[in-house]
Amino acid sequence: xxxxxxxxxKSYKKVNALKGISFEVKPGELFGLIGPDGAGxxxxxxxLTTLLFADQGTASVSGYDVVKDYKSIRNSVGYMPGRFSxxxxxxxAENLEFFATIFGTTVKENYDLIKDIYIQIEPxxxxxxxxxxxxxxxxxxxxxxxxxxxxxxxxDEPTTGVDPVSRKEFWDMLKRLQQxxxxxxxxxxxxxxxxxxxxxxxxxxxxxxxxxxxxxxxxHYPKKIFNVQADNMYxxxxxxxxxxxxxxxxxxxxxxxxxxxxxxxxxxxxxxxLTEKGLKxxxxxxxxxxxxxxxxxxxx
Amino acid sequence: MxxxxxIIQKEFKQIFRNKGMLPIIFVLPLLQLVILSNAATFEIKxxxxxxxxxxxxxxxxxxxxxxxxxxxxxxVSNFPSEKIASSAMLKGDxxxxxxxxxxxxxxxVKDKKTxxxxxxxxxxxxxxxxxxxxxxxxxxxxxxxxxxxxMQPSVPIAIGITNKPKSISSITSFWYNETLNYKTFMVPGxxxxxxxxxxxxxxxxxxxxxxxxxxxxxxxxxPIKKHQFIIGKLFPxxxxxxxxxxxxLIISKVIFDTPIVGSLGLIYFYTAFYLLVIxxxxxxxxxxxxxxxxxxxxxxxxxxxxxxxxxLFTPIESMPMWxxxxxxxxPIKYFVEVMRMVMLKGADFTDILPQxxxxxxxxxxxxxxxxxxxxxTS
Numbered sequence: 001x002x003x004x005x006x007x008x009x010k011s012y013k014k015v016n017a018l019k020g021i022s023f024e025v026k027p028g029e030l031f032g033l034i035g036p037d038g039a040g041x042x043x044x045x046x047x048l049t050t051l052l053f054a055d056q057g058t059a060s061v062s063g064y065d066v067v068k069d070y071k072s073i074r075n076s077v078g079y080m081p082g083r084f085s086x087x088x089x090x091x092x093a094e095n096l097e098f099f100a101t102i103f104g105t106t107v108k109e110n111y112d113l114i115k116d117i118y119i120q121i122e123p124x125x126x127x128x129x130x131x132x133x134x135x136x137x138x139x140x141x142x143x144x145x146x147x148x149x150x151x152x153x154x155x156d157e158p159t160t161g162v163d164p165v166s167r168k169e170f171w172d173m174l175k176r177l178q179q180x181x182x183x184x185x186x187x188x189x190x191x192x193x194x195x196x197x198x199x200x201x202x203x204x205x206x207x208x209x210x211x212x213x214x215x216x217x218x219x220h221y222p223k224k225i226f227n228v229q230a231d232n233m234y235x236x237x238x239x240x241x242x243x244x245x246x247x248x249x250x251x252x253x254x255x256x257x258x259x260x261x262x263x264x265x266x267x268x269x270x271x272x273x274l275t276e277k278g279l280k281x282x283x284x285x286x287x288x289x290x291x292x293x294x295x296x297x298x299x300x
Numbered sequence: 301m302x303x304x305x306x307i308i309q310k311e312f313k314q315i316f317r318n319k320g321m322l323p324i325i326f327v328l329p330l331l332q333l334v335i336l337s338n339a340a341t342f343e344i345k346x347x348x349x350x351x352x353x354x355x356x357x358x359x360x361x362x363x364x365x366x367x368x369x370x371x372x373x374x375x376v377s378n379f380p381s382e383k384i385a386s387s388a389m390l391k392g393d394x395x396x397x398x399x400x401x402x403x404x405x406x407x408x409v410k411d412k413k414t415x416x417x418x419x420x421x422x423x424x425x426x427x428x429x430x431x432x433x434x435x436x437x438x439x440x441x442x443x444x445x446x447x448x449x450x451m452q453p454s455v456p457i458a459i460g461i462t463n464k465p466k467s468i469s470s471i472t473s474f475w476y477n478e479t480l481n482y483k484t485f486m487v488p489g490x491x492x493x494x495x496x497x498x499x500x501x502x503x504x505x506x507x508x509x510x511x512x513x514x515x516x517x518x519x520x521x522x523p524i525k526k527h528q529f530i531i532g533k534l535f536p537x538x539x540x541x542x543x544x545x546x547x548x549l550i551i552s553k554v555i556f557d558t559p560i561v562g563s564l565g566l567i568y569f570y571t572a573f574y575l576l577v578i579x580x581x582x583x584x585x586x587x588x589x590x591x592x593x594x595x596x597x598x599x600x601x602x603x604x605x606x607x608x609x610x611x612l613f614t615p616i617e618s619m620p621m622w623x624x625x626x627x628x629x630x631p632i633k634y635f636v637e638v639m640r641m642v643m644l645k646g647a648d649f650t651d652i653l654p655q656x657x658x659x660x661x662x663x664x665x666x667x668x669x670x671x672x673x674x675x676x677t678s
Contacts, residue, residue, distance in 0.1 A: 049521045051676075071523060079521040085514030089317045090310065101306040102524045128317075144518075 001063050002027040002183045003048065003152060008057035010043055017043040019206040020057065025185055025199075030178045032197030033187040034295065040206040041187040042082060045156045048185070049079045062151045062183070075103075078145035082157040084137050088130030092121055092140055095129050096147060103148035113180065114143045117173055135166030142173065153177070155186040159193065171196050191292040202295050209298040214291060221289035221297055223247055223259035226267065230279040239277050243270070250296055257293055258284075303524060307532025311506075315536060325502065329494040329544055333551055337487050340613070344430045349373040350394040352385055355404035359446070363400065366438050373434070385419075395421045396431060408446060476644045487558045488639035489612040491548040495571070496578055496632055497603055499541040503582025504599045505592045507533055512591055520676040530671060534579045541575040542568070561646035570638050570652060573659050577631045580666030587673045606632040634659050 003025035010018040017040045025031040033041050046052040048061055050070040058065065064072045086095045096118070100107045111118075121139050124132065129140060138158060145153060155174075159167045171193060178184055186197070194200045195214045202209040202217070210220055230236040233251070240249040240258055247259040258270075267284045274282050315321060349367055353360050367373045376394055379385035385397045397419040401407075407414040418435055422428035477484045510516040519529065545568070552558040582599070589595040608614075609623065610632040616624055627633050634655040641647035 051517060051520055074521055074523040077521070079518070081514060081517055083514045085518045087310070087314065087515060088513065089314050094310070094313070098306065098310055099518075099522070102303055102519070102522050104303070104523070 002029060003031075003059070003061050003185060005044075005048070005059045006057050008044070008047060008054045008059055010040075010047060010052065010054050017206050018047075018054070021203075021206070021208055022057075023201055023208060023211055025183060027183050028178065028181050030174060030184045030186070030196075030198045032194050032200040033185065033203055034189075034191065034194045034200050034291070035187070035203035036189055039203045041203060042156055043206075044203075045079070045081075045154050045185075045187065049077060049154055050074060075148075076151045078148070078150035078153045080141050080145040080153075080155045080158055082160060084141060086129050086137075086141055086144060089128060091126050091128055092132070093125040095140060096143055099144040100147045105148050107147065110147055110149045113149055113177075114146050116176060117146075118143045134162050135169070138162055138166065138170060139173075142170075146177070150182065152183045152185070155184065157187055157189065159188060159190065167193070191290065191295065194291045200291070202291075202298055204295075204299050210294070217291060218289045218294050221294045224265070225287055225289045225293060226258045226260075226270075227252075227255040227283075227285050227287045228258045228270070228274075229255055229281070229283040230274060231281045232279060235277075236274070236279060239274060239279070243273060248293075248297065250293065252290075252292070255287075257287070257290075303528045304532045304535075307529065308535050311533060311536040315540075321502075325498060325540060325544075326547070329498055330547065330551060332494055333487070333490055333548055334555060336490050336493075337483050337552075337556060340486060340490070343482050344427055344434075345372055347373050347431055347434070348376045348393065348395045349398070350375070350377045350379055350385060350388065350396065351398040351400065352379050352382055353400045354402045355400050357405040359405035359408065360400045363439075363442050366442050367398070370434070370438060389419065389421055392421075396435065398435070412447070483556050484558055484644065485640070487552040487556050488643045489610075489636050491545070491552060492610075492632060492635045492639055493607060493612065494548055495541055495544045495575075496606075496635070498544055499537055499575060499578045500582050500599050500603060501596065502540065503534060503537045503579045504585040504595045505582075506537070507583060507586040508589050508592050508595045511586075526671065526674060526676065530583065530674065534583060537579055537582070538572075538575050541578070542571065545571055558643065560643050562642035562648065566647075566649060566652070567639065567642050570635075570642075570656055570659070573656065573663055574631065574635050576663035577659060577666050580663060580670045583670035584666065584673065587670065587675075606630050609633070610636050612636050628658075631659060631662050 005024070006022050007020045008018055008022070009016075009020050021040075021044065033044070035041055043052065047054045048059055048066060050066055050073050053067065058067075060066065061073050062076050064070075064076070066073060087098070090098065096107055100110075117139050121132070121136050121143070124136065129137065132140065142155075142158070145155075159170055162170065167190075174184060174186065175196070188194065197214060199211065199213050200217060201211045210217055212220070228236065228240065233256070236256055237249060237251060240246055240256060245261045245265070247261045248257070250257045260270075271282055271284060315325070351364055351367075353364065364375070368375050373396075377388070379388065379397070382397075382399060385394070385399075388394050389397060399417040399419075401415060401417070404414055404416075416439060418432070420428045420431050420435075474480055507516070510519065549560070549564070549567075553560065581602070585595050585598050585602075589598060609616075609619070609627050609630050611627070612632070616627050616633065619627070638647075638652045638655050641652060645651075
C-alpha cells in the first residue's frame with residue numbers, strides 16, 4: 001500500500017535517466033532517495049506523481065497503478081517539487097485556499113494536519129508568497145501539499161537552498177507528519193539528512209546502489225576507516241593520495257577519512273610515513289564509516 | 301463549477317496585481333486607437349507643389365491660383381528653370397513640378413490647345429498615382445472654365461442659345477460614409493486590431509507563464525479536470541476582450557464620432573464567438589511553447605500576417621488570387637468585415653450570418669485542437 005517500483009526505466013533523447021529501478025516503500029515509512037544532482041531522482045518523482053510516463057516497468061502508489069489509476073493517485077498524493085512553485089503574486093492564505101479548492105476540500109476541514117506547520121507562517125498570511133523567506137516558502141509549499149490529507153507525500157529536494165536551522169525544523173515536521181501515518185518519499189543530496197530517514201536508497205546515474213536503513217547502509221563499507229589529522233591539510237591529502245597502500249582518501253570536515261588496502265594495516269606505519277614527509281601534529285584514530293563514505297565507495 | 305469559479309477569481313486577482321500588465325491591458329490599446337486612427341490614413345495631403353512659369357500671364361497665374369486654393373497642395377516654390385527644379389526634387393524638397401510652357405495663353409486662345417508638363421516623384425507609386433489624379437482634376441477644371449471664357453466672345457450672339465458650350469457634370473453620392481471620412485473607415489478596423497492583439501497576447505502568455513514559474517506542474521498533480529483548468533484560465537480573458545471592445549466603442553463614439561448604425565447587441569454577439577477563436581489560438585500557442593518569450597514571438601508572427609491580410613489597410617480584392625484564398629482562413633478578416641458592416645451599414649443578423657458561421661467553425665476547430673494538444677503529462 002506504500003510505494004512499489006518495479007524495473008522502471010526512462011530515457012530522454014540522449015540521456016538514460018533511469019535504468020531499471022526497483023524498490024518498495026512500506027506504508028507509513030519515511031524513505032529517502034539519496035543521490036547527487038542528475039542521478040534521476042526528479043525523473044522518478046515525476047513518474048510516480050503521474051507527470052511522466054516510464055518507458056518500461058510498472059509502479060504503484062498507495063495501491064494505484066501510476067498509468068491506469070492516475071486519477072486516483074492525483075487525489076491521494078501530495079507533491080512538493082524541488083523548485084518553489086506556488087503563485088508568488090497570491091498571498092499565503094490565498095495559495096493555501098486555492099490548492100484546497102482544486103482538491104475539492106477546504107482549509108478548515110484538514111486544518112489539524114497542517115496546523116503545526118501553518119501556525120508558523122500564519123502571522124504572514126496576507127503577505128504575497130513571493131515576498132516570503134526561503135524557509136517560510138518551504139513551509140507554505142508543504143502546507144499546500146498536505147491540505148488535501150494525502151496518503152503519500154513526495155518531496156523533491158525540499159531543503160535545497162534552505163538555511164540549516166530551517167532544514168532541521170523541516171525534518172522535525174516530517175517526523176511528526178510520519179506519525180500521522182503518511183508515507184513519505186523524500187529526495188535529498190545531503191548525506192546528513194539521510195540519517196533521519198527510516199530507510200534510504202543510494203541512487204546514482206539512474207541506478208540504485210544500495211537500499212538499507214541508515215545504520216545498516218554503513219555496514220556495506222568494506223574497510224576500516226580512520227580519521228587522520230595534521231597541521232597542513234592540503235599536504236596531508238596529497239601525501240595520503242600518494243601513499244602506496246591507500247584505498248580511499250576523502251576530506252571530511254577537519255579530518256581526512258582514510259582507509260587502507262591491507263588487512264593488517266597498522267596506524268604506526270602511516271604515522272611514520274607522514275612524519276618522514278615533514279607533517280606535524282599527526283593524529284590517527286579509528287572512526288565509523290558514514291553514509292557519505294559508503295556512498296563514495298559504492299559510487300566508485 | 302466551484303473550482304472553475306475559484307480559478308477565475310484567482311486569475312483576476314493575479315491580473316490586477318500585476319502592475320506591469322494593467323497599463324498594457326487598458327492604456328496601450330487606447331493610445332493605439334487614438335494614434336493609429338488619426339495617423340494611419342491614406343488621404344494624401346500637403347503635397348509639396350512647385351512650378352516653373354515660363355509664360356507669366358494672367359492665365360498661367362490663374363492656373364497656379366487653382367493649386368494654391370486646393371487643400372491638397374502646398375505651393376512651396378517657383379523655380380526659374382527646370383534644372384533648378386529637378387535638383388530640388390532630387391533633394392526631396394518638392395513632390396510635384398508643374399511646367400507651364402512659353403506662350404501658354406496665346407496657344408490656348410489661338411489653337412485652343414496647349415501642353416503642360418508635370419513631373420511627379422514616384423518613389424511611392426500609389427501616392428504618385430493619387431497626386432496625378434488630383435493634378436488632372438484641377439487642370440481639367442481650369443480647362444473647362446478657360447474654354448468657356450475664351451470661346452464665348454467669339455460666338456455670334458445671333459445664333460442663339462443652342463450654341464452655348466455645354467458640359468455634363470456628375471454629382472457623386474457616397475453611401476455609408478458620405479463625407480469620405482477616413483476615420484469612419486479605420487476606427488472599426490483598428491478596434492478589431494486592438495481586441496485581437498491584446499486578447500491573443502495575454503491568453504497566449506498566461507498558461508506559458510504557469511509553465512515558466514513551475515506552478516503548472518503543481519496543478520497537473522492535482523485532480524483538477526482539463527476543462528476546469530482551461531475554462532478557468534481563459535474565461536477572464538474573454539471578459540477582458542469584451543472590456544476592450546466596450547472601451548474602444550466608447551472612444552470611437554466620443555472622440556471620432558464614428559457612426560454606429562447597426563445594433564450594438566449584434567456586435568457583442570459576434571465578438572463572443574470571435575473571442576473564442578482568439579483564446580483557442582492563444583491556448584494552442586501556449587501548448588507548444590515553453591517560455592513567454594517564445595509564445596510572444598509566435599503570437600506576434602500570426603497577428604502581423606492576419607492583420608496585413610485582413611483587408612484592414614489594403615483591400616483584399618486587390619490581392620493576388622492565392623492570397624485572396626488564404627484570407628479565407630483569417631479570422632481577423634471576418635471581424636473587420638462584420639464591424640464595418642454593422643457599424644457603418646447597419647447590417648443585421650442575416651447579413652453577417654456567413655461570417656458568423658465561419659467564425660463559429662473556426663472557434664470549434666481551434667479550441668478542439670488546443671484542448672486536444674493540452675496534456676497534463678509531459
